[in-house]
Amino acid sequence: MKQFFKITLVLALVALFSFNAGAQNEKKKQANNAEVTFVSNIDCAGCVKKIEGNIPYEKGVKDLKVNLDNQTIYIKYDSTKTDKEKLAAAIVKLGYTAEEKVVEEPKK
Amino acid sequence: MRKAIFSALFILFCTTILAQDFKGSIFYRRSDGKTEPLPFAQVYLIEKAKLIETDENGQFTINLEVRTTMVATYVGYTKDTLIVDPGIPSGEFYLMGENEVDEAVVTSRQLTNTLSRIKPVRTEVITAAGLCKMACCNLAESFENSASVTVGYSDAITGARQIKLLGLAGTYTQLLDENRPVMRGLASPFGLTYVPGQWLESIQIAKGPSSVINGLEAITGQINMEHRKPTDEVPFFLQLFGSSHAMAEGNIVSSLQLNEKWSTVILAHASSLLVGSDHNDDGFRDEPQATQFNLSNRWLYYDPSGFQMRFGVRALMDDRLAGQMGFEREHDPLTSEFWGSHIKNKGINGYLKLGIPLNEENSQNIAIVADFNYHNMDSNYGLKTYDGTQKSLFLNVIYQNQINEYHRLSFGLSGQDDDFREDMNDHRTYIFTPVPSPEPIIYNIDLSRRERSVGLYGEYNYTLDDKVTFVGSLRGDYNDIHGFLFAPRFTLKYSFTDDIIFRLLGGRGFRTANIFADNIGIFSTGRIIIFDDTLSEKRNLLEDAWTYGGNITFYLPFGYENNTYLSFDYFRNDFLKQVIVDQEFDMVQALVYNLDGKSFTNTYQVDFSVDPIERFNIVTTFRYTDAKVTLRGQGLVERPLTSRFKAVFNAQYATAMNKWTFDFTAQLNGKTKLPNFMAGQDKVIEIDGEYFSPIYPMFFAQVTRKFRGIDIYVGGENLGNYRQRNAIINADKPFSEAFNASAIWGPLSGMKIYAGLRLTIWK
Numbered sequence: 001m002k003q004f005f006k007i008t009l010v011l012a013l014v015a016l017f018s019f020n021a022g023a024q025n026e027k028k029k030q031a032n033n034a035e036v037t038f039v040s041n042i043d044c045a046g047c048v049k050k051i052e053g054n055i056p057y058e059k060g061v062k063d064l065k066v067n068l069d070n071q072t073i074y075i076k077y078d079s080t081k082t083d084k085e086k087l088a089a090a091i092v093k094l095g096y097t098a099e100e101k102v103v104e105e106p107k108k
Numbered sequence: 109m110r111k112a113i114f115s116a117l118f119i120l121f122c123t124t125i126l127a128q129d130f131k132g133s134i135f136y137r138r139s140d141g142k143t144e145p146l147p148f149a150q151v152y153l154i155e156k157a158k159l160i161e162t163d164e165n166g167q168f169t170i171n172l173e174v175r176t177t178m179v180a181t182y183v184g185y186t187k188d189t190l191i192v193d194p195g196i197p198s199g200e201f202y203l204m205g206e207n208e209v210d211e212a213v214v215t216s217r218q219l220t221n222t223l224s225r226i227k228p229v230r231t232e233v234i235t236a237a238g239l240c241k242m243a244c245c246n247l248a249e250s251f252e253n254s255a256s257v258t259v260g261y262s263d264a265i266t267g268a269r270q271i272k273l274l275g276l277a278g279t280y281t282q283l284l285d286e287n288r289p290v291m292r293g294l295a296s297p298f299g300l301t302y303v304p305g306q307w308l309e310s311i312q313i314a315k316g317p318s319s320v321i322n323g324l325e326a327i328t329g330q331i332n333m334e335h336r337k338p339t340d341e342v343p344f345f346l347q348l349f350g351s352s353h354a355m356a357e358g359n360i361v362s363s364l365q366l367n368e369k370w371s372t373v374i375l376a377h378a379s380s381l382l383v384g385s386d387h388n389d390d391g392f393r394d395e396p397q398a399t400q401f402n403l404s405n406r407w408l409y410y411d412p413s414g415f416q417m418r419f420g421v422r423a424l425m426d427d428r429l430a431g432q433m434g435f436e437r438e439h440d441p442l443t444s445e446f447w448g449s450h451i452k453n454k455g456i457n458g459y460l461k462l463g464i465p466l467n468e469e470n471s472q473n474i475a476i477v478a479d480f481n482y483h484n485m486d487s488n489y490g491l492k493t494y495d496g497t498q499k500s501l502f503l504n505v506i507y508q509n510q511i512n513e514y515h516r517l518s519f520g521l522s523g524q525d526d527d528f529r530e531d532m533n534d535h536r537t538y539i540f541t542p543v544p545s546p547e548p549i550i551y552n553i554d555l556s557r558r559e560r561s562v563g564l565y566g567e568y569n570y571t572l573d574d575k576v577t578f579v580g581s582l583r584g585d586y587n588d589i590h591g592f593l594f595a596p597r598f599t600l601k602y603s604f605t606d607d608i609i610f611r612l613l614g615g616r617g618f619r620t621a622n623i624f625a626d627n628i629g630i631f632s633t634g635r636i637i638i639f640d641d642t643l644s645e646k647r648n649l650l651e652d653a654w655t656y657g658g659n660i661t662f663y664l665p666f667g668y669e670n671n672t673y674l675s676f677d678y679f680r681n682d683f684l685k686q687v688i689v690d691q692e693f694d695m696v697q698a699l700v701y702n703l704d705g706k707s708f709t710n711t712y713q714v715d716f717s718v719d720p721i722e723r724f725n726i727v728t729t730f731r732y733t734d735a736k737v738t739l740r741g742q743g744l745v746e747r748p749l750t751s752r753f754k755a756v757f758n759a760q761y762a763t764a765m766n767k768w769t770f771d772f773t774a775q776l777n778g779k780t781k782l783p784n785f786m787a788g789q790d791k792v793i794e795i796d797g798e799y800f801s802p803i804y805p806m807f808f809a810q811v812t813r814k815f816r817g818i819d820i821y822v823g824g825e826n827l828g829n830y831r832q833r834n835a836i837i838n839a840d841k842p843f844s845e846a847f848n849a850s851a852i853w854g855p856l857s858g859m860k861i862y863a864g865l866r867l868t869i870w871k
Contacts, residue, residue, distance in 0.1 A: 039164055041148035043182070045309075046340045049236070050870055056765035057816035063764045071148065094870070095341070097148065099164055 033062060034079040037072050038091060038098040044068075050094055058082065058090045072101060131198040132190075134166045134180045146203060149182040152412040159368060172196075179412045186469045187414060204469070204513075224312070228577040228601040230611050230659040230677060232256055232313040239305050245349065245357055245379070247308070247333065248300035252808060252825075253773055255713060255729035255756045256313055257331075259300075260749075263629035264835035264849040264856055265430045265449055265489065267396040268297040274315060274328040274655070274679050275709040275733035275750050279626045280619070282326035285333050286418075288459055288479055289322050293528065294498040295455060295483045297628040302402060302424055302455070304377040306347045306359040306866070309334045315679060316657050317597050317615035320565045320583035321506060321520060324595050327617035327653045328681060336361050338371035338408040341871035351862035353395065354383040365871070370409055377402040386433050387858060388831075390839035392849075394857060396430035396449070414465035414473075424455040431490070432842065441488040442535055447842030449632070451487040471510040478503050489631035490842060491535040494624060499527040516569040523562045530555035530624060534636065536843070553637065557646050559620060561587035577601040581615075589646045593618050607663040614656030621649045621687035623700055629850035630689060634843070635698035643687070648702055652685040657711075668719040675715040683707035686737075692748070692783050693740045696845040705738025709747070723762040730755045732778075746781040746798075749853060753778030766814055771823075773808040780853040785846075790833045791854075801853035804830050819866040829859040 042048060048066045051073060055064050060081030065074040075087055084100060091098035132151065135143040145166030152159050153170070154177040162168045170176075172194045180188045180201035188201040224231040232254060239250055248269035251257040262268040271278035283291045283299070291299030315329045322330075336345070340363040349357040357379035365371040379400050384393040406420035428451040429437055435448025459479040466472040479502040487494050504522035511517065534551040563585035570578040579599040586592055597615025604610060623639075624630075630637060642648045657679030664672040686703040693699045713731040720726065731754050735747035755776040762769040779793070780801040786792050793800045810823030832854035838846045 039147070041161055043148070044339070046337065046342075050341055052765070053868060053870060054816065056767065056814075061765070097161070 032078050032080045033076055035074065035076050036084045036087060037074045037101040038088060039101045040071055040073050040091060040099075041097045042066065042068060042071055042073070047096060051091065051096070054094055055087075055090060058087065061087070073098065129169050130172045130176075130192055130196060131167065131169050132162070132178065132180075132201065133198070134162050134168075134182070134188075134201045134203065136182075136185065137202045137204050143202065146182055146185070149180055149185075149201075149203070151201075152179045152181065153177070154179065154412065181412065186471065187412075189468055225609065225661075225663070227312075227314070228579055228599045228611065229314045229316060229318040229613060230657075230661075230675075232315075234311040234313070236309050239308055239311070245355070246301045246305055247303035247311075250305050250308070250311060252775070253727070253756060253758050254313065255715075255731040255754045256315065258751060258754055258777075261852045261856055262297060262627075262850070263632040264852060265392070265396070265632040266297075266451060266628060267301070267398060267428060267430065268628045269300045270297075271300065271331075272750065273313070273331075274681055274711045275735040275747070276328050276681060277626065279622075280327040280617075280651075280653070282322065282330045283333070284322060284330055286335065287322065287332060288461070288477055289325070289502060290457075290481075292325070292481075292500065293483070293526065293622050294485050294496045294530075294625050295453075295481070296622070296625050298426060298428075298451075298453060301398075301400070302426070303333060304357075304359050304375075304379075304402065306345075307335050307361065307375045307377065307404070309336050315659075315677065316599075316613045317595075317617045317655050318599060318613070319579075320567065320581045320595060320597055320615075321504070321518065321522075323522065323524065323563065324583060324585060324593060324616075324618040327619065327651075327655055328679075335404075335406065336363060336373055336375065338363055338373040338406055339365065340373070341365070342868055343871055344867075344869040346867040347864060349862060349864035351860050353381070353385070353857060353860050355379070355381050355862075369411060370407070372405065372407045375402075375404040375406075384429070384433060388833055390834060390836055391432050392447075392836055392839055393430055393433060396428040396451075398426060398428040400424070400426045414463070414470045416463040418459075418461040420459055422455075422457040424453065424457075426453040427451075428453075441493075442491060447490045447847075449487070449489045451485065453483070453485050455481070455483040457481045473508055475506040475508070476504070477506075487631075490847075492532065492631050493535070494530070494532045494631060496528065496530040496624070498529075501525045514571055516571070518565075518567040518569070520565050521562070522565070524560070526557075526559045528555065528557050528559075528622070532624060532631075532637070551636070553639065555622075555624060557589070557620075557649075559587065559589050559646075561585045561590075561593075574606070575603050585618075589620070590618070590650050591647075607665070609661045609663075611659040611661075613658070614654070616652070616654050618653075619651050620646075621651055623649070623687060623689065626687075627689045627698075629852075630691070630698045632849040633691070633698060634696075634838075634845040634847035635691060636696060636845070638697045638699050640699070640701040642702055643700060649687060650685055651683065651687060653681055653683045655679060655681045666718075668722045668724075672718040673716070675713075677711070677713040677715075679709075679711045681709045681711075688737065688739065690739055691785065691848075691850070692742065695785060699740070701740060703738060704740070706744055707737040707747075709733060709735040709750075723764070723766075725758075725760045727758045728756065748781050748783050749851065751778045751780045751801075751853070766812075769810075769812040769814075771808075771810045771812075775806040775808075777804050777806065777854070779803055782853060783851055785837070785848065786851050789837065801832075804854055806830060806855065817868050817870070819868075820864075821866075822863045823861075825860045825862070826855050826857065827859055831855055831858050 048068050051066050060078040063076035088098040134146045134149045136146045137143050147164040147166050149162045150159055160168055175193050178190050182203055185203040188203055190199050192199055224233055248259050251259050258272040259269055262270050273281045312332045317326050318330055342363050345361040347359040360376045363373045381397045384397045387394055402424050404422040409417040431448035432446040435446035441448050462476040464474045481500045483498045485496045502524050506520040508518045532553045563583055565583035567581035581597045584594045595616040599613040602610045659677045661673055661675040666672055686707050688701055688703055690699045711733050715729045717727045735750045736744050737747045738744050758773045760771045782799040786799050791802050805828055807827040808825050810821055812819055812821040835856055836849040841847055
């Protein structure tokens with residue numbers, strides 16, 4: 001019985017530590033997250049498929065949303081692993097344009 | 109020397125003058141007359157054979173040395189052309205929204221399974237993403253997520269699949285391949301298995317009779333398939349699939365763009381059920397050992413002037429071995445001790461489609477569609493043999509005029525020539541009991557026919573912004589068997605608000621019954637096939653029906669990205685003429701006769717789709733069908749083998765960027781009225797002297813993992829392992845009159861586990 005408690009306690013501590021470490025890692029990861037939206041010349045469903053089939057596998061890419069109607073490509077990425085220029089280059093390499101969409105700050 | 113320097117400077121000066129920069133601006137002119145720049149539009153310089161693009165402000169600059177013809181284009185917009193001489197500093201192009209200028213091409217932009225907001229007819233779209241939700245070996249299996257379409261087996265022998273739309277057999281649904289009628293006649297029994305799911309980009313299911321452009325045969329609706337395109341930037345796609353039932357399949361698709369104008373796609377398929385199995389120990393193969401090869405090549409020529417040409421060929425070979433386990437391909441079915449079925453199908457198809465703009469804006473154009481189809485089926489079912497050959501030619505010329513943003517007119521002339529050679533022989537001498545013939549007599553039915561028709565049609569389309577769309581159409585055909593056939597159809601779409609859309613439609617449809625092809629299951633019975641005398645006149649093969657219905661869809665402001673919808677449908681179908689195959693009038697005959705009384709269906713459906721959180725989609729659908737038919741000796745009764753309801757629940761969750769996708773589908777299939785000879789069979793329920801199948805569930809699940817260029821998926825079908833056991837009645841007496849494998853209400857195969865791989869190499 002004692003052994004069961006010991007094992008449970010050890011497991012609980014390990015789990016707590018892992019969770020803490022995990023949470024810290026998650027915070028760290030989130031701190032490194034950056035976002036960019038490109039305006040592109042994508043004009044067909046095939047173009048969307050091509051981007052969705054390739055860009056997720058570029059280093060550091062965390063999320064991707066391609067909008068055909070607005071012709072925009074939104075990418076969330078880890079800024080320690082990649083940057084906007086590399087991501088734009090990856091899109092250009094697929095045969096499409098990639099101009100960063102600058103979001104205007106709302107006037108105060 | 110000074111002279112030379114002067115000359116050089118003069119030339120340089122002249123060149124500078126002549127080769128000035130030209131600045132072009134491209135605008136989108138809205139319906140209210142206002143304009144806005146079109147970023148990333150394309151401009152084709154004809155003399156230079158060069159394509160350039162506008163910037164984000166819709167502008168471009170080029171250096172002009174000679175007179176240049178510039179065509180500004182943008183997908184979904186009309187074109188505008190300017191001829192510019194050197195020295196002109198700037199010019200403007202104005203493009204307008206193009207309203208389905210080319211009817212022959214429908215592309216889908218939806219990324220998940222959904223109801224189309226745009227189309228005037230209630231259209232359910234199953235996209236590439238939807239097609240990947242399940243193994244989708246072929247078209248028949250692509251509808252598991254849909255309650256609108258029910259897929260079942262024609263019999264427990266041949267593996268022939270049939271769909272039901274609005275509670276009626278798939279033969280009343282017009283199947284289109286990129287808006288070209290396909291799978292007509294002899295190709296229909298196995299046609300659904302001849303379209304590999306991996307060849308498809310999307311499927312659109314339109315309920316009710318819609319357009320008359322492709323003939324009169326759409327009675328319950330149209331199912332249009334879009335194949336992978338020549339313009340897809342995928343030079344190599346490979347799919348491999350294997351299942352626990354020893355089914356192996358491979359598909360290769362290669363889309364190649366040869367230059368700015370020419371592109372092609374090659375689609376190849378091979379599949380085989382490697383080993384026959386008999387899990388229910390009735391002595392019969394559970395599924396036919398089928399081997400199929402299918403090859404297609406499609407071409408697209410697109411000229412910047414708007415002219416386009418599409419053509420393609422397809423060849424098909426399918427060999428099925430079914431029946432008792434002891435029966436092999438090399439056996440002669442007429443002398444074999446085993447009841448066996450060997451079905452060989454061969455088909456060739458070729459088509460050409462031309463789109464010719466008649467003016468620069470392409471608001472007037474002519475489309476020409478030509479299609480030739482050859483299909484041969486050479487088969488036997490025990491001691492019955494059936495050989496059929498069909499040659500069909502279809503020609504259609506469509507003129508369209510987009511008069512302005514409100515009105516569009518289409519006129520056309522189309523012709524169909526069908527040459528059927530069909531011969532059925534029943535080699536059993538004892539079928540003429542009680543007086544057996546002393547000499548073997550072969551009972552023969554020759555259903556050969558040549559049918560030619562020519563039709564004239566007109567369609568008027570009125571569009572008021574996104575508020576109202578009305579399509580009214582009339583078609584009159586002269587058919588050399590049936591005489592004049594006349595069909596009016598209409599469709600109305602009205603948006604109460606952006607989020608409440610109402611649709612109403614109705615119309616008439618005709619088709620000629622292909623009795624054997626439509627009812628391939630009757631061969632897998634011991635019944636004598638008896639035609640009423642009236643059917644010796646080919647004109648009595650005509651089927652004539654009216655279908656009308658409505659839909660209201662509410663797009664609701666909740667769920668992730670507010671894409672929730674709730675939709676209600678009601679459709680009613682009434683037959684004026686119908687050919688009935690009845691196995692209940694007589695226990696040794698399959699009696700074929702003309703409807704004498706009422707035959708109708710009422711179909712109600714509710715669809716609800718919501719994304720509770722990002723990348724998590726839930727779709728639930730419930731369909732109820734009330735189908736009745738007048739059968740000889742019984743009067744108006746519930747139509748046999750039509751399930752009363754079907755409920756579908758589908759949940760899909762994907763991690764970011766769809767790297768992992770989890771799919772789960774549950775179906776609940778309602779009870780089905782069974783023919784009276786099913787009394788006493790496994791799971792059959794008797795209620796007030798009528799026989800019904802039980803309500804049964806089906807479960808499907810799939811997990812997909814995506815890597816760069818590779819998808820791997822593992823899944824299961826019929827996870828509850830629910831089966832219609834002993835689907836072959838009197839399997840131990842296959843040569844008797846009581847043998848019957850044609851009354852199928854449930855799944856024939858038990859749980860199936862499968863795994864597959866999709867490899868995509870991008871250009």
